[in-house]
Amino acid sequence: MSVAPALLVQNLSVEFRTRSGVVKALESVSFTVAKGETLAIVGESGSGKSVTAYAVMGILDPAGHVTGGTAMLGGLDLLSASNAAMSEVRGREIAMIFQNPRAALNPIRSVGRQIADVLIRHGNVPRKEAPERAVEMLRAVGIPDPSRRAKAYPFEMSGGMCQRVMIAIAIAAKPSMLIADEPTTGLDVTTQAVIMDLISELSSGTGMATIFITHDLALAAQRADRIAVMHAGHVIECAATRELFERPRHPYTAELIAATPDRAANLDELASIPGALPDLRRTDLPPCRYSERCPRKMTECDQPLPRSPAVAAHMVACWNPLR
Amino acid sequence: MTVLLDVAELSKRFPVGRAVGPIERLRRRLRGGGPVHLPHVHAVDDVSFVIGKGETVGLVGESGCGKSTLVRAITRLIDPTEGSIKLGMRELSLVPSRRFARDADRARIQMVFQDAGESINPRFTSFDAIADPLRRLKKLRGKALRAKVEQAAQQCGLPAELLGRFPHQLSGGQRARVGIARAVAVEPDLLVLDEPTAALDVSVQVVILQLLQRLKEQLGISYLFVSHDLSVVRLLCDRVIVMYLGKIVEVGPAREVFEHPLHPYTQALVAAVPSSDISGVERLRLLGEPMSPIDPDPNVCRFYGRCPRGVDQCKGAMPVLRRFGNREAACHFTGEKEGL
Numbered sequence: 001m002s003v004a005p006a007l008l009v010q011n012l013s014v015e016f017r018t019r020s021g022v023v024k025a026l027e028s029v030s031f032t033v034a035k036g037e038t039l040a041i042v043g044e045s046g047s048g049k050s051v052t053a054y055a056v057m058g059i060l061d062p063a064g065h066v067t068g069g070t071a072m073l074g075g076l077d078l079l080s081a082s083n084a085a086m087s088e089v090r091g092r093e094i095a096m097i098f099q100n101p102r103a104a105l106n107p108i109r110s111v112g113r114q115i116a117d118v119l120i121r122h123g124n125v126p127r128k129e130a131p132e133r134a135v136e137m138l139r140a141v142g143i144p145d146p147s148r149r150a151k152a153y154p155f156e157m158s159g160g161m162c163q164r165v166m167i168a169i170a171i172a173a174k175p176s177m178l179i180a181d182e183p184t185t186g187l188d189v190t191t192q193a194v195i196m197d198l199i200s201e202l203s204s205g206t207g208m209a210t211i212f213i214t215h216d217l218a219l220a221a222q223r224a225d226r227i228a229v230m231h232a233g234h235v236i237e238c239a240a241t242r243e244l245f246e247r248p249r250h251p252y253t254a255e256l257i258a259a260t261p262d263r264a265a266n267l268d269e270l271a272s273i274p275g276a277l278p279d280l281r282r283t284d285l286p287p288c289r290y291s292e293r294c295p296r297k298m299t300e301c302d303q304p305l306p307r308s309p310a311v312a313a314h315m316v317a318c319w320n321p322l323r
Numbered sequence: 324m325t326v327l328l329d330v331a332e333l334s335k336r337f338p339v340g341r342a343v344g345p346i347e348r349l350r351r352r353l354r355g356g357g358p359v360h361l362p363h364v365h366a367v368d369d370v371s372f373v374i375g376k377g378e379t380v381g382l383v384g385e386s387g388c389g390k391s392t393l394v395r396a397i398t399r400l401i402d403p404t405e406g407s408i409k410l411g412m413r414e415l416s417l418v419p420s421r422r423f424a425r426d427a428d429r430a431r432i433q434m435v436f437q438d439a440g441e442s443i444n445p446r447f448t449s450f451d452a453i454a455d456p457l458r459r460l461k462k463l464r465g466k467a468l469r470a471k472v473e474q475a476a477q478q479c480g481l482p483a484e485l486l487g488r489f490p491h492q493l494s495g496g497q498r499a500r501v502g503i504a505r506a507v508a509v510e511p512d513l514l515v516l517d518e519p520t521a522a523l524d525v526s527v528q529v530v531i532l533q534l535l536q537r538l539k540e541q542l543g544i545s546y547l548f549v550s551h552d553l554s555v556v557r558l559l560c561d562r563v564i565v566m567y568l569g570k571i572v573e574v575g576p577a578r579e580v581f582e583h584p585l586h587p588y589t590q591a592l593v594a595a596v597p598s599s600d601i602s603g604v605e606r607l608r609l610l611g612e613p614m615s616p617i618d619p620d621p622n623v624c625r626f627y628g629r630c631p632r633g634v635d636q637c638k639g640a641m642p643v644l645r646r647f648g649n650r651e652a653a654c655h656f657t658g659e660k661e662g663l
Contacts, residue, residue: 044524044526045524159386160612161612188386189385189553189592189595189596189597190385190591190595190609193594193608194608194610215524215525216597218596218598218599219597221598221599222597222598222599245599256526257599259525259528259529260525260599261525261554261558262554262597262598262599263599264558267533267536267559271529272530272533273526
């Protein structure tokens with residue numbers, strides 16, 4: 001990909017210091033997102049998808065510590081930037097949509113006011129014009145009767161509507177990078193399709209780069225240009241969507257595709273993945289965190305993982321990849 | 324096919340708004356007004372279907388369409404407003420839900436709830452969770468109870484050493500197994516599954532679906548499988564019922580319904596299912612929100628306003644379920660194009 005990367009994450013490592021031990025949640029996570037591109041991060045729960053997003057946004061839980069790596073957005077390293085610099089960047093340059101919109105919105109402020117707040121803080125909009133612009137934003141995300149809806153509170157709106165409001169808040173200051181963390185989990189499939197259409201329209205219209213976090217491989221296949229697969233805090237494979245589905249190289253990716261029910265003709269065709277994620281508090285974690293579940297394990301697998309650079313066309317972290 | 328459950332013209336309406344107190348009622352009566360009419364949510368409206376012995380029926384529809392209310396009425400957790408629910412020869416809708424908890428037929432209809440982590444008592448070990456319905460409904464004690472619990476656990480692939488654990492000490496898949504073991508332990512005829520795999524990762528989901536399939540073959544239980552994941556319904560179910568705002572809009576064999584949906588709502592639903600088969604993305608989108616379920620006009624099709632077709636006829640007459648071969652659909656225009 002020759003387009004300049006909007007975000008370049010290299011060797012990001014995060015650990016959580018908890019009472020029951022240090023959880024090595026991310027280890028050497030690297031990926032890149034180009035301008036106007038949609039990258040999907042997929043993986044099972046506990047694989048580190050959301051932690052990646054939170055680390056990049058600088059909103060990790062107090063127990064979480066970035067122990068290494070860089071995340072370059074333009075000329076700024078988001079991981080080492082000061083709090084003051086980050087609060088300028090967040091909302092203006094990089095914005096996030098959260099899972100469960102109803103919980104992420106302020107319940108005691110009208111939605112129009114919440115959008116206006118962002119416009120005043122990050123969008124260089126004069127205080128007086130903000131309410132009017134907020135209504136425009138609501139119209140832009142397809143909310144019918146926006147001037148009346150601007151006065152509504154989150155509890156008065158459906159889940160799909162609240163997610164539209166979240167999107168309006170996220171894109172209010174025209175960020176160059178949008179992170180959507182499971183934006184449609186908990187919504188109906190019909191609503192999901194409409195919300196995903198909206199996100200892709202907005203990003204293709206403005207050249208905004210999008211990171212789209214999901215556990216739904218089929219949805220990622222339909223919506224993303226490239227897919228990064230995570231397992232136990234590692235990015236184990238990253239490739240263009242079609243390439244990844246036609247020629248998965250990491251055994252875990254192949255098993256994940258085989259377990260996705262949308263294309264199977266009957267239940268027996270679906271294959272389960274034996275084993276579970278390793279406990280990330282262990283001190284004796286093997287270099288390849290999949291090796292204990294892997295049917296293709298060899299003696300080399302105890303060596304540190306081979307790593308292709310984050311910009312490689314088809315990155316795979318495996319000693320014995322398929323084909 | 325022997326019919327196990329026969330649901331006929333079932334409706335459930337919930338009053339909304341403030342209840343009118345005795346003084347207000349008296350005042351209105353003195354003024355000579357008629358009885359007070361409260362607005363009602365028509366959660367389930369005139370629904371009829373059957374489930375055969377050993378059959379798996381899928382129930383799909385978006386949130387708020389009345390799936391859960393229908394399920395709660397069938398499992399007799401709430402009383403329907405009108406209509407009948409027949410299990411074999413027995414009419415269940417006449418038994419008040421409070422009494423049904425101790426009814427002899429309680430064991431015949433069991434339910435697996437959505438998130439086993441939320442629905443199992445956190446202070447019960449797996450053993451107690453599975454043993455509780457056996458104690459209450461089958462009056463088992465001591466050795467017989469232990470043997471039955473262990474048998475159910477073994478059927479559901481739950482290792483015996485996990486029986487002493489509490490829900491928070493189990494993984495998501497293991498909890499789902501406890502939820503299923505608890506339900507099948509009392510040997511029900513009908514198992515109602517409310518999104519049993521929604522909280523699970525794909526790798527675990529497969530195992531649980533295959534377990535359900537195996538249990539059905541071994542024990543001959545009928546399933547009513549509620550889900551919004553159409554790709555799962557397609558794999559597990561023989562027949563599927565599609566609901567929209569309290570009404571059944573389409574019924575038919577699962578494969579046929581998903582390959583050639585008849586009702587415009589089903590068509591939109593199927594088109595919205597994400598698929599990793601990226602060759603062709605159909606773009607049929609439902610815009611807007613469903614109409615209000617509070618006292619809807621009985622002569623307007625519930626889908627009117629969101630339906631891509633939507634003509635005058637649709638707001639003049641409510642379409643009824645019509646039969647097309649082995650399938651049924653409730654739309655004025657179904658069958659036109661297909662030449663059925």
